Amino acid sequence: MPGARPEHTSPPQTETRYILHEDGALFRFTLQGGTEPPPLPDGAQWVTQAAYEEARAAMQERHEAQVAGRQAAEAATQRAHFDALLAAGNAEATARALSGYAGPVTDPSDR
Structure with a gap:
């Protein structure tokens, strides 16, 4: 009808939910208004946002420590190979x- 006001509709309500699985996997998803959450898989539990963020931060710290450990091991391996190549008379x-x-090169005689 001309001149009629369009109905005002508000955006659908959303809800963010958090799941922590017993193996440490984390899930975050958003439900649209009125949508039922899916059933939890075996070994999973609903957690609060704070618990999710805490577990996520701990996971990130473990990841960073693993990366640093791998990088240190790689650097040590490279140095060992370098030293062995120098000892074998390579330039x-x-x-x-x-x-x-x-x-x-820490020892000037290595050159």
Whole structure:
């Protein structure tokens, strides 16, 4: 009808829910208004946003520690290969190219 006001509709309400699985997996999803949450899989539980964020932060810290550990192990391996290549009589540039080591040479006689 001309001149009629359109109905005002509000955006659908949403609800964010959080799940923590017994294996440490985290899930976050948003439900649209009136939607029932899915059934929880075995070993999973609903958690609060605070518990989810805490578990997520702990997961991130573990990940960063693992990455740092792998990087340190890789650096040590590169240095060991570099030292072995130098000890075998290779030039420093060759030892660096073959080992991937980019750190300092601590013993001037290594050159």
